[in-house]
Amino acid sequence: MSAAQPYRGRLAPSPTGYLHLGHARTFWAAQERARANGGTLVLRNEDLDSTRYQMEFVTTMLEDLRWFGFEWQEGPDVGGAFGPYNQSERMAFYRATLEQLRAGGFIYPCTCSRKDIQAAVRAPHAEDDDEPVYPGTCRDKLLPTLNSQPSTRFSWRFRVPDGETVAFTDGSCGEQRFVAGQDFGDFIVWRRDDVPAYQLVCVADDAAMQITEVVRGADLLKSTARQILLYRALGLTPPKFFHCDLMRDEAGVRLAKRHDALSLRALKAQGTTPASLRHSWR
Ligand code: GLU
Numbered sequence: 001m002s003a004a005q006p007y008r009g010r011l012a013p014s015p016t017g018y019l020h021l022g023h024a025r026t027f028w029a030a031q032e033r034a035r036a037n038g039g040t041l042v043l044r045n046e047d048l049d050s051t052r053y054q055m056e057f058v059t060t061m062l063e064d065l066r067w068f069g070f071e072w073q074e075g076p077d078v079g080g081a082f083g084p085y086n087q088s089e090r091m092a093f094y095r096a097t098l099e100q101l102r103a104g105g106f107i108y109p110c111t112c113s114r115k116d117i118q119a120a121v122r123a124p125h126a127e128d129d130d131e132p133v134y135p136g137t138c139r140d141k142l143l144p145t146l147n148s149q150p151s152t153r154f155s156w157r158f159r160v161p162d163g164e165t166v167a168f169t170d171g172s173c174g175e176q177r178f179v180a181g182q183d184f185g186d187f188i189v190w191r192r193d194d195v196p197a198y199q200l201v202c203v204a205d206d207a208a209m210q211i212t213e214v215v216r217g218a219d220l221l222k223s224t225a226r227q228i229l230l231y232r233a234l235g236l237t238p239p240k241f242f243h244c245d246l247m248r249d250e251a252g253v254r255l256a257k258r259h260d261a262l263s264l265r266a267l268k269a270q271g272t273t274p275a276s277l278r279h280s281w282r
Contacts (some may be wrong), residue, residue, distance in 0.1 A: 007039025008212050011065070011072065012202070014046040014122070015057035018263035019064050022217075022247035022255035025281055029236065029244050030215035032068055037097040042209055044077030044141040045086045048195055049122055053262075064264040068274045074209075082209040087201055098156060098189065099206040106233040107189055109154035110138035123198045125219045125254070133185030145198050156190040158230065159197070168248040173218060187226055199223060217228035218243040219254065231234035 011027045013019060021169050034041040043065070045058060062077055074080025084090060101107045112134075139159065162181030170176050178184065189200040202223075206214060214224075231238040247255045255262060267277065 004257065005210075005212055007034060007037035008210050009039055009215060010042040010044055010206070010209065011070065012044045012046050012205075012216070013061055013065075013090035014135050015054065015061050015121075016049060016272040017057060018260070018265045020255050020264065021063055021262045021267070021277065024068050024264060024277070025247050026215065026217050027065070027070060028068075028281075029242070033213065033242065034236065037213075039212070040074065041070075041072045042080070042082070042211065043070075043072040043077075043085060044205060044209070045076050046198075046201075048087045048201060050066070058124055058266065060072055060116060066143045067112055067268055068277075073156060087205070088200065089209070090201070090205070091196075093208065094201055094204055097200060098196065101158070101200075101230075102156070104233060107156045107158050108139060108141075108186075110186075110188070111141075111154050112137050123202070123220060123221060125217065133181065133183075134187070136186060139186065153192065155188050155192040157186045158189050158226075158233070159186055160184065160226075160229060164192075166228050168224065168238075168241060169222065170224075171213070171240055172245075173221065173243050176221055176225070178222055180225075180229065184222055184226055189230075199226050199230060203227045203234065203236070206239055207234070207236045213240040213242055215242045215244065217246050219246055 009030050011030055013023065013027075031041055033039075043059075043062075047058060058076075072078065074082060074085065076083075076085040098107070135158065138154075138157065160180035163220060164180045165177050166180060167175065167177045187199055188197045190196050205211075221243050224243070228238050249255060249262070
């Protein structure tokens with residue numbers, strides 16, 4: 001990022017359930033950082049996971065965010081120069097990104113593990129991100145593929161540079177180091193059911209939307225290492241990163257959409273005000 005580039009941040013919620021207080025706290029940090037830098041905040045609707053995504057959640061997600069006090073300058077409901085802001089409308093762009101990776105020799109078709117493949121579309125939050133390092137079963141199979149057109153026979157996997165340390169300085173968590181092939185293995189960028197994976201769409205969109213700083217939960221630190229490899233493969237410069245602490249319940253469990261009582265919806269129904277919730281974070 002050059003010093004002259006104006007700050008652009010983003011909120012990237014997935015409409016897979018009601019947003020809860022943990023989301024709000026991370027998003028608030030993103031909004032505050034955009035404001036402090038006189039920047040622009042983009043709302044990107046990450047609605048690719050059609051198995052979990054429900055139209056109703058898109059509407060409630062936008063309502064809940066506005067109720068809480070979020071204001072974005074670009075997004076699916078307000079437009080902007082970098083749209084569309086619904087990922088479901090960006091498929092052609094993701095395909096072109098996949099093709100660029102294929103042409104560069106960075107990915108290979110893989111016929112393994114349906115479970116891995118289904119998980120790949122979602123951001124691998126905390127407990128989901130302990131997947132074993134892919135053993136490389138399909139790495140050198142040279143399955144016959146003419147191009148990166150979708151096929152129900154295989155997914156596409158990114159070949160990580162085994163043994164290489166991916167290091168970055170996080171704006172909140174400090175120095176980070178992950179070793180490719182040890183901390184994480186070859187990861188899926190496109191599922192065999194023709195859905196692009198989170199890692200690919202996140203990088204493609206953050207770059208295309210000229211995001212200068214990604215603010216998100218600390219459970220995605222390892223994904224950032226994966227994404228830095230994708231930026232490099234695509235000849236793109238990574239943004240800055242700022243990973244926030246996760247909010248936990250009294251038992252120390254990371255808040256998730258299953259914590260209904262802490263959903264913004266429920267808090268609003270109880271008459272709680274956003275200001276009092278924000279105050280409790282101090
Ligand atoms: N939609 C993703 C999620 O909900 C976004 C992760 C990110 O901010 O990169 O986890």
